[in-house]
Amino acid sequence: xxxxxxKRVVVTGVGAITPIGNTPTxxxxxxxxxxxxxxxxxxxxxxxxxxxxxxxxxxxNPHEYMDKKEAKRTDRFAQFAIAAAKQxxxxxxxxxxxxxxxxxxxxxxxxxxxxxxxxDQQTIYLNKGPDRCSPFMIPMMIANMAAGLTAIHTGAKGxxxxxxxxxxxxxxxxxxxxxxxxxxxxxxxxxxxSEAAVTxxxxxxxxxxxxxxxxxxxxxxCRPFDKDRDGFVMGEGSGILILEELEHALSRxxxxxxxxxxxxxxxxxxxxxxxxxxxxxxxxxxxxALKDGQLTPEMxxxxxxxxxxxxxxxxxxxxxIKKALGDHAYKVAISSTKSMTGHLLGGSGGxxxxxxxxxxxxxxxxxxxxxxxxxxxxxxxYVPHTxxxxxxxxxxxxxxxxxxxxxxxAFRKYR
Numbered sequence: 001x002x003x004x005x006x007k008r009v010v011v012t013g014v015g016a017i018t019p020i021g022n023t024p025t026x027x028x029x030x031x032x033x034x035x036x037x038x039x040x041x042x043x044x045x046x047x048x049x050x051x052x053x054x055x056x057x058x059x060x061n062p063h064e065y066m067d068k069k070e071a072k073r074t075d076r077f078a079q080f081a082i083a084a085a086k087q088x089x090x091x092x093x094x095x096x097x098x099x100x101x102x103x104x105x106x107x108x109x110x111x112x113x114x115x116x117x118x119x120d121q122q123t124i125y126l127n128k129g130p131d132r133c134s135p136f137m138i139p140m141m142i143a144n145m146a147a148g149l150t151a152i153h154t155g156a157k158g159x160x161x162x163x164x165x166x167x168x169x170x171x172x173x174x175x176x177x178x179x180x181x182x183x184x185x186x187x188x189x190x191x192x193x194s195e196a197a198v199t200x201x202x203x204x205x206x207x208x209x210x211x212x213x214x215x216x217x218x219x220x221x222c223r224p225f226d227k228d229r230d231g232f233v234m235g236e237g238s239g240i241l242i243l244e245e246l247e248h249a250l251s252r253x254x255x256x257x258x259x260x261x262x263x264x265x266x267x268x269x270x271x272x273x274x275x276x277x278x279x280x281x282x283x284x285x286x287x288x289a290l291k292d293g294q295l296t297p298e299m300x301x302x303x304x305x306x307x308x309x310x311x312x313x314x315x316x317x318x319x320x321i322k323k324a325l326g327d328h329a330y331k332v333a334i335s336s337t338k339s340m341t342g343h344l345l346g347g348s349g350g351x352x353x354x355x356x357x358x359x360x361x362x363x364x365x366x367x368x369x370x371x372x373x374x375x376x377x378x379x380x381x382y383v384p385h386t387x388x389x390x391x392x393x394x395x396x397x398x399x400x401x402x403x404x405x406x407x408x409x410a411f412r413k414y415r
Contacts, residue, residue, distance in 0.1 A: 006182045010260075010414055012254040013092025013242030015192075016355045019055030019235050019341050020383040023087060027351070028358050030340065031366040032387040037341050038218040038233050039336075044200050044367075051212040053221055054198045055235030056140035066153070073136045074149065075114030076196035080238035080347070081146035082153050084188050089154060092242040092254060094188060096155045103187040105158030106147045108240070109169030111346030111401070112197045113143030116131050119201050143346075146194045146238075158186045166401030167306075168265075169193050170239065170349025171409055177243050178409075187248045192350030194238035205236060209273065211310065223370035224307035224336035225314045225378040232308040239350025241357065248269035258360040262295060262396075262410030264288025273402050274312055279320025281406045284325035286324035286396060296393055297325040300332050302365050302395040304356045305382075307336020308343055309336025315377040317398065318394025322380075333390060335383040339369045349399040349407065356397040357411055 020030035020039030030037070037055045046052035062079040063073040065086055069357060071079065071241055085106075096104055126133050139145055144162035151160050159180050163172035170193020178187035183188040206212045206317070211223040222233040245388065266288065268281035273290035276280065290297065322329040337355050343353060357367055364387055371384040394412045403406075 007184060008246035008259060009178050009181045010359050011241050011247050011257040012244045012249050012260045013088040013094065013173035014257065014357065015087030015240040016082050016351055016354050017055055017057055017060060017080045018237040018351050022057065022060055022367050024091065026231045027092040027354065030338055030366060031355055034367050034385065034387065035340060035371045036219065036295035037390050038222050038367060040218065041198060042196055049203055050214045051203055051206045052216045053218050053233055055233060056198055057237050073140065075140045077110055077114060078146045078149050079195050080151055080196060081108050081194035084192065084238040084240040085150045088190065088242045094242055100187065101155050101157040103158050104156040105180065105186045106151045106160045107173040107188050107191040108147040108187055108331065109151060109163040109165065109167045109173035109193045109346050109399060110143040110146055110195055111164065111166045113203065114141035114193060115143065115197050115202050116199045119199055149350040150190060150236065154190065156190060165401055165405040167343070167345050167348055168399040168401035168405040168407040169346030170263065171353065171397065171407040172242060174349065174409055175265065175407060178260050178263055181243055181245050186241060188244040190240060191243055192238065192240035193347040194350065196236045196309060197247050198234055198236050199347055206234065213309065217340060219319050220370060222309050222339050222342060224309045224339050224368055225374055225382050226371050227373045228258050229309040230313065231313065232310050233342040235344045235345065237344055237351060238347050239354040256414045257357045258411050259414045260409065260411050262289035262293030264292060264376040264408045266406045268404030268406065270404055275400060279316040279323065281404060282317060282320035282398065282400055283323035284321065285406035285408040289396060289410040290380040293412070295410060299326045299394045300325065300328065300396060301390065301392040302359055303334045304352045304395065304397040305330055305334050305336045305341055306398045306400045307338050307368065309338065313400065315375065316381055318378050329380055332381065333365050333383050334338055334380055335366050335368045339367050352397050356395045360411055360413055361391045361392045364389050365392065394408060
């Protein structure tokens with residue numbers, strides 16, 4: 001399908017369950033104030049773990065979004081997704097009924113899915129035998145259930161899927177939803193990412209891979225682009241966007257946060273966990289997103305960086321930004337909101353897309369907190385410590401995942 005026939009796609013609603021706020025308003029205000037959501041893990045005993053901190057979602061009550069019986073049969077990652085989706089639908093004032101249900105779909109990515117229920121049921125299996133395993137184990141565990149349950153809760157009968165591309169899952173979900181609307185396969189999509197992997201086995205596994213920070217100081221551990229960073233800090237939560245075909249949004253008088261205009265995805269084809277040196281794959285994803293959106297590097301005002309606080313990612317992403325944007329890389333504002341939320345794995349692309357579109361809508365850029373001493377090679381403008389009021393016409397959001405997955409989403413002000 002040629003470009004001139006593609007439909008324009010806008011953002012009309014946002015939802016967020018995060019370590020720094022359980023509504024989009026709470027989340028955005030916390031981002032601008034530079035609130036730290038990292039603390040000592042409360043979900044389980046960490047005394048034997050090398051990493052004992054995470055960005056946990058606090059004061060979340062699933063019963064606000066589903067009844068108690070259903071909540072017991074729903075893993076935490078899916079609870080987060082349902083909650084954020086219901087927030088986003090309410091925010092957009094999108095009504096789903098028998099007349100439009102088949103034109104509204106769901107695309108929610110997750111890197112891990114229901115790992116908590118898997119761990120719990122494995123313990124039951126080992127201690128009590130196979131007959132005591134829950135009949136709800138499989139539907140609670142499988143990663144697509146966030147998308148499936150969201151459709152059940154909302155009545156959305158259109159395209160429904162779950163990208164699983166590690167830490168790029170949420171961004172792939174948004175990009176894939178964008179393509180479906182752009183090419184006429186849906187009028188609106190509920191899309192984003194969700195994760196709840198702050199569990200004993202998951203934390204142990206990432207620590208064994210030497211991916212996590214082991215400083216165990218909530219105030220200093222998550223410090224993207226800083227020379228003293230030593231690994232990422234895990235987070236949990238969900239971020240959801242309502243994407244809508246422009247004419248459909250206008251016809252119902254919807255408020256428009258901004259427009260999604262570009263989607264680029266590539267693979268490093270290099271290593272299971274490490275990015276390719278020089279960030280060539282990440283740079284190509286940015287270049288493809290800009291080309292897809294008919295944007296030039298000089299038009300980019302803000303980059304919501306992947307910015308994981310790992311030794312490999314931050315230098316590599318900086319190099320990729322320089323390659324993709326050329327001299328403009330030194331003029332663009334960049335921040336890693338992971339410095340406040342931790343790394344939500346498959347959910348990160350969702351909450352970071354929410355942050356990116358809100359930056360455009362509010363002309364305000366969230367900071368990178370804890371950035372005291374930029375590392376050698378990390379010499380761009382990472383908006384350290386304090387948020388910045390600045391016109392944001394075009395912004396991109398980067399997400400990179402184990403396996404070499406690279407995704408960039410491009411957004412712009414709606415005109």
